[in-house]
Amino acid sequence: DAKTTQPNSMESNEEEPVHLPCNHSTISGTDYIHWYRQLPSQGPEYVIHGLTSNVNNRMASLAIAEDRKSSTLILHRATLRDAAVYYCILRGNTDKLIFGTGTRLQVFP
Amino acid sequence: DAGITQSPRHKVTETGTPVTLRCHQTENHRYMYWYRQDPGHGLRLIHYSYGVKDTDKGEVSDGYSVSRSKTEDFLLTLESATSSQTSVYFCAISQGSQPQHFGDGTRLSIL
Numbered sequence: 542d543a544k545t546t547q548p549n550s551m552e553s554n555e556e557e558p559v560h561l562p563c564n565h566s567t568i569s570g571t572d573y574i575h576w577y578r579q580l581p582s583q584g585p586e587y588v589i590h591g592l593t594s595n596v597n598n599r600m601a602s603l604a605i606a607e608d609r610k611s612s613t614l615i616l617h618r619a620t621l622r623d624a625a626v627y628y629c630i631l632r633g634n635t636d637k638l639i640f641g642t643g644t645r646l647q648v649f650p
Numbered sequence: 651d652a653g654i655t656q657s658p659r660h661k662v663t664e665t666g667t668p669v670t671l672r673c674h675q676t677e678n679h680r681y682m683y684w685y686r687q688d689p690g691h692g693l694r695l696i697h698y699s700y701g702v703k704d705t706d707k708g709e710v711s712d713g714y715s716v717s718r719s720k721t722e723d724f725l726l727t728l729e730s731a732t733s734s735q736t737s738v739y740f741c742a743i744s745q746g747s748q749p750q751h752f753g754d755g756t757r758l759s760i761l
Binding site: 575583584586587590636638640641 | 681683685690691692693694695698700708709740742744746747749750751752753754755
């Protein structure tokens with residue numbers, strides 16, 4: 542399974558945009574890029590996913606590089622509730638998710 | 651929220667005892683998964699199921715067994731618990747290639 546690389550931690554102020562990067566240089570053509578987040582004391586929560594084109598939903602936006610070797614999860618206005626560990630995961634033809642250690646996002650008031 | 655219930659939510663037991671964790675879903679999803687999460691780590695897949703009586707191993711399956719006798723229930727069993735199996739266990743469900751939905755976890759302590 543192709544691996545992803547994320548910074549261990551990032552910080553943001555409330556109501557500011559947050560850009561969470563993910564590198565996946567060994568991505569294959571059929572791998573989807575998934576993002577999940579895990580709030581304290583909860584199970585992971587699906588955020589967004591995409592293949593080649595940028596994606597938007599009510600939670601976030603996903604910007605995918607043209608060569609697909611990196612992507613960025615964008616939270617347009619961070620809130621205190623967005624403080625969580627964010628996981629970037631490549632999902633291929635199987636249904637299995639391989640979690641890394643993710644990026645711990647701190648949001649300050 | 652997806653209808654996933656894990657039980658028990660917390661358990662403390664002794665080394666060598668058998669332990670069974672239950673995951674119950676009300677979504678009629680085909681796929682069910684068991685993960686464990688340890689401090690400083692992301693989730694690691696233990697076992698998964700792609701249908702009734704159809705299960706397969708994940709990356710950390712040693713010491714664990716699973717059973718799925720009906721669509722809504724996926725059981726994880728530690729036949730003889732060891733201290734290294736102290737962890738938080740998460741169940742997840744999905745329907746084919748759709749995103750996985752996770753339960754709230756079971757915190758298991760083995761003394």
